[in-house]
Amino acid sequence: MRDAYSVRTVRTAERELMARLPPGTLMRRAAAGLAAACAGLLGRTYGTRIVLLVGSGDNGGDALFAGAHLARRGAGVRAVLLSPEKAHGAGLAALRAAGGRAVAAPTAHTVVAGVPADLPALLRRADLVVDGIVGIGGRGGLRPDAVEVLGAVREAGVPVVAVDLPSGVDADTGEVHGVAVRAAATVTFGAYKPGLLVDPAREYAGAVRLVDIGLGPYLEGAEPVVRAPRHADVAALLPRPAAESDKYRRGVVGIAAGSGRYPGAAVLAVAGALRGGAGAVRYAGSAAGAVVARFPETLVTEGPPGDAGRVQAWVAGPGLGDGPDARRAVREVLASDVPVLLDADALGLADAGQVRERTAPTLLTPHAGEAARLLGRAREEVEAARLASVRELARRYGATVLLKGSTTLVAPAQGPEGEPVLANPTGTGWLATAGSGDVLSGLTGSLLAAGLTAPDAAAAGAYLHGLAGRRAAPLVSALDVADALRPVWRDLAP
Structure with missing residues (x-):
């Protein structure tokens, strides 16, 4: 797992290590790693020109210390100081x-040695x-002088390497308030x-590189906020049949989906379920004919x-x-004593009280628009605060929530003070195609039937x-995604 910790936790670990x-050891370790990453991105150092945007x-x-490393290797380094009187x-x-130079940002009130940039x-x-x-x-938006500097950077089209985090984004929440740096790498x-x-x-x-500065032992026992598998x-989670397995021991998943208007949704959900590792798929609904015509193995x-x-x-x-x-159909599946995944139309039909009262696990899989309706907010609010939104849904419904989107987030049922969000x-933009979410629902439902916890x-x-979306790209259809699950599974867990 890639574990992400809150600013408070990181700061505490840094203080204990420092x-x-x-004095200064930790900063020099960070600067050496930053300089090495910059050199790697450039491909060479000698003769290159590097501009440092330096705050307080x-x-x-x-x-600045990374710039000194690069200047000693032959780069021409200029530091633009946004707060010259507060520079390190x-x-x-x-x-x-090391031969580098420092100048003041043209919007700064104070200049260094009388030289504005x-x-x-x-x-x-x-x-x-x-x-x-x-x-x-940093919290909130950037100051006007920083915004002006970033405007000049964008116009120049120069690649940017962000130090620790792009300026203007919130480290703890992933929210962006106003203008922020768009980095090629962080x-x-x-x-x-x-x-x-x-x-x-x-x-x-952009591409994120983690530099080890020795915090590991001081983060042991701390709870991460977000984890990325x-x-x-x-691979360790995926079910594998044993010698004594039969179709029932491997798990049977039920699909209640599709209608006279949308029979294809049932077909796609069943397609995902059949590629999800379950031993059998049972379908209930008015699209039975379409399902069995495409997948005769379905019950x-x-x-x-x-x-x-x-x-x-x-x-x-x-x-x-x-x-x-x-x-x-929604009432009946919620009344069952087995794990239930609710997607699409079922999210609007489910009674929140019935969901909270269930003793078996429940998994909700909304996209941002559906999450906004459940929360009574605008879609833009959900997309701007994805981490807070998925936690709030998990708390309100007492259920695990998978919030689909550019980064799909999974909040366990314990809510914001419980387990980390996954x-x-x-993810890939190629998955933004009709029916892709239906395939995901069937796939995930099969994993539930095979015995995985709702978050797993x-x-x-x-x-x-x-x-699967990446493998099927470009020009992906939902069935392409379902078909790509087989080789993806084989590559991941041969």
Whole structure:
């Protein structure tokens, strides 16, 4: 897992480590890693031109010390100071001793040695910009002078490396208030921060590189805020049949989906379920004919879920509609004593009280628009505060929530003070296609039927779904995603 910790937790760990080290050691470790990452991105150092955007505090110090490393290797380094009177003194001295120069930002009230920066000219000649304006403690939007500087950077089109976190994004929440740095890469120190794993901030971070500065022992026992699974984590979760397995021991998933208007939703949910590792799929609903014509191995009934037979988990909602049959189907699956996944139409039909009272696990899988309706908010609010929104849904419904989107998030039923939120790292824009979510629901429901917990099933389902979308790209249809699940599964857990 890639574990992301709150700013408070990281700061506490840094203080404990710094108390055991000579002064300045931690900053020099961070600066050395930052300089190495910049050199790697450039491909060479000698003869390159690098502009440092330096704010006050330690983040600016990291940039200045890294600039000194790069200047000693032959780079031409210029530090643009946004708060010259507050610049990190030791870092500034190190940069100058290495042959770098410091100038004041053209919007700063104070200048260094009477020399203001000609920022557009500097940027036109630059090969790389290092963002050291604001660190992980920054809150709210950037100051007007920083916004003006970033405007010049965007116009120049120079790639940016962010120090620890892109300036202007919130480290703890992943929210972005106003203008923020859009980095080609972010070099973060000691531990991941939640904003690096959660959109919208994740989109601003670019490729993220973690530099080890020795915080590991001081984070032991601390609870991460966000966790991002890796290949090995998901591979360990996937069910594998044993010698004594039969189709019932492997898990039977029930699908209550589709309608006369949307029979394809049932077909797609069943397609995902059949690729999800369950031993059998039972379908209940009016699209039985379409389902069995496409997947003859499915056990079908045209009646309600209660007529389908015994299952180990239910998936309800895709294409179900909102008529009397749909309402009955949702009531019946919620009344069952097995795990239930509610998606699409079922999210609007489910009674929140009935969901909270269930003793078996419940998993809700809304996209941002559906989450907004459940929360009584605008879609834009949900998308701007994805981490807070998924936690609030989990708390309100007493259920695990998978919030679909550019970074799919999974909040366990314990709510905001419980387990960490899981962030899926495999998402791709190619999954933004009709029916893709139906495939995800069937896939995740099969994992529930196979015995995974709701958070594990949601995390593994989202991870596999993202990999399948990437494998099927470009020009992806939902059935392409379902078909790609087989080779993805084989590659992940041979």
